[in-house]
Amino acid sequence: MxxxxxxxxxxxxxxxxxxxxxxxxxxxxxxxxxxxxxxxxxxxxxxxxxxxxxxxxxxxxxxxxxxxxxxxxxxxxxxxxxxxxxxxxxxxxxxxxxxxxxxxxxxxxxxxxxxxxxxxxxxxxxxxxxxxxxxxxxxxxxxxxxxxxxxxxxxxxxxxxxxxxxxxNDAIMNTLDLAHTQNEGLNVSIKSGANIRGIMKYDLVLPEADMIKTRDRFIKDFLGVSNNGGVMITDTKSSFIPIESKPINIDDKQLLAIKTKxxxxxxxxxxxxxxxxxxxxxxxxxxxxxxxxxxxxxxxxxxxxxxxxEIRFKNYIMFESGRLQFASNSTKINLISQLIPYGLLSINQALEILNLPAVKDGDKRLQTLNVVDINKANKYQVGEDNERD
Incomplete structure (x- = not known):
């Protein structure tokens, strides 16, 4: 290996x-x-x-x-x-x-x-x-x-x-055990609810082998899937006493509480x-x-x-992800419209945010003329030379 x-x-x-x-x-x-x-x-x-x-x-x-x-x-x-x-x-x-x-x-x-x-x-x-x-x-x-x-x-x-x-992870073990118990309880409840249970009573004394055959025949004739009508009959020699089985229901709030924990x-x-x-x-x-x-x-x-x-010479490992790939289109468009005028995004960076392929010469940055270098603001607005001032 x-x-x-x-x-x-x-x-x-x-x-x-x-x-x-x-x-x-x-x-x-x-x-x-x-x-x-x-x-x-x-x-x-x-x-x-x-x-x-x-x-x-x-x-x-x-x-x-x-x-x-x-x-x-x-x-x-x-x-x-x-x-x-x-x-x-x-x-x-x-x-x-x-x-x-x-x-x-x-x-x-x-x-x-x-x-x-x-x-x-x-x-x-x-x-x-x-x-x-x-x-x-x-x-x-x-x-x-x-x-x-x-x-x-x-x-x-x-x-x-x-x-x-x-x-x-000892702190969560009790909760995991409880979740497992809930699943087992649901399985048992479903299985027990799907079965018909009862006592077949005979007024006569029968050999054990005959009792088993009679039971099996009764189950086959009346308790099987072939009994579409759901009706069973007995004679004067026998009677069937059903045992009511109520499945245990687990509250949805309990299931949600375990999952939330x-x-x-x-x-x-x-x-x-x-x-x-x-x-x-x-x-x-x-x-x-x-x-x-x-x-x-x-x-x-x-x-x-x-x-x-090597670290002093600024070598690093960085794990990162494009968070914006999960943002809505309106959020992406709003972000691009806010950042591009300030020259903070290149064309290709904006396309990447929109999950679009890069274009040739897309690494250039665009900037609105309404934004100017603070050192050149006077010269841009009133034509004054900063150096002369």
Whole structure:
């Protein structure tokens, strides 16, 4: 397997670890991802976050995008088996299930060759005699590996109790268990409501074999789907006493309350999950959920990919998205009409906001004559020379 070869290639032959940090991470004990409500909410967050575009930029006044191999890895194919979308979807899903997400940076003397999400069931921080940090990762169905912590991109949620790892999702477990109980109760209620139950009473003493045959014949003749009339008959030797079974109905308000608690825990609304959001709801979701993830990833990828010297020379990783693609056409047109007169948008930037293709010579900026450089205002208005004044 690709991952096995990668870890064997990178595995240290000998690492003298003299101090084991008390901080460790264990995968979330409950199977939260099996909950329909929890999974659909995480899917909504992951599929929207996966549309972010990661770029290696030189953060000067123009935020120039470089032509490095990192851009190809972050935007097209981070490793042999994933697209950039799959890569981001997977690490965001891990982040919300385990509150910790790990990505291995595969690099050698020539530079960075790939990024690999790691589905770790347990992890712990180790330290060598020189104070260098290592991380021991227990891979699902694999051998534990030890890597330099500087080669692991580590994203965290609910970062509180541990010095290195995000806390578990214990706070939502009772709600998830209650949601599971509700689903089971509905299933039982539906099944019990669909059955006719009763007692077949015979005034005669019958052998056990005859009783079974009589019961089976009665069920076939009167309780099967072939009994369209719904009428049954008995003779003087027998009688049928029905047992009334009232299905238990779960209040819709209870179902909604459980769902709302799960959505609130994840910071998401039902309209986002079901893709029924309006412009304002999307804006709130972007600012409260997607933007914090983008900020966290930008900072963590930057500090783990580049050295301090490279960062001082303004090398950064930035994850960003065109927020305006979800705005209404009236909002887009209003924004363009307000910004173009001040020369804040080029023609192609305005076309991009409208989801239209770029045009030749579209990088030029237009500006209304009603706006003038403040240093030239007097000369423009009354013909006076500022220098002479």
């Amino acid at each position: 690709i991952f096995d070869k990668l870890f064997k290639k990178r595995q240290k032959t000998e690492v003298s670890l003299v101090a084991n940090q008390s901080n460790s991470f264990g995968a979330f004990g409950g199977d939260a991802y099996s909950s329909e409500i929890y999974r659909s909410a995480i899917d909504a967050i992951a599929r929207n976050t996966a549309k972010l575009k990661g770029s290696h930029i030189i953060k000067d006044e123009l935020n120039k995008t470089t032509q490095s191999n990192i851009n190809y890895l972050l935007q097209i194919q981070p490793n042999e088996i994933m697209s950039a979308y799959d890569f981001l979807y997977k690490i965001v899903t891990h982040l919300y299930i385990y509150n910790n997400a790990f990505v291995l940076i595969d690099r050698d003397e020539s530079g960075i060759k790939g990024f690999y999400p790691i589905n770790a069931t347990n992890a712990s921080l180790l330290e060598d005699s020189r104070g260098n940090l290592y991380i021991r990762l227990f891979i699902r169905d694999g051998e534990p590996i030890i890597q330099k912590y500087s080669d692991i991109i580590h994203l965290r949620r609910h970062f509180n109790s541990s010095q290195y790892f995000g806390d578990a 799960i959505y609130d825990y994840l910071g998401i609304s039902e309209n986002i999950v079901t893709s029924k959001y309006n412009e304002n709801e999307w804006g709130a979701f972007y600012e409260s959920v997607i933007e914090p993830i983008a900020t966290q990833m930008s900072l963590e990828f930057t500090r783990k990919i580049f050295t301090q010297r």
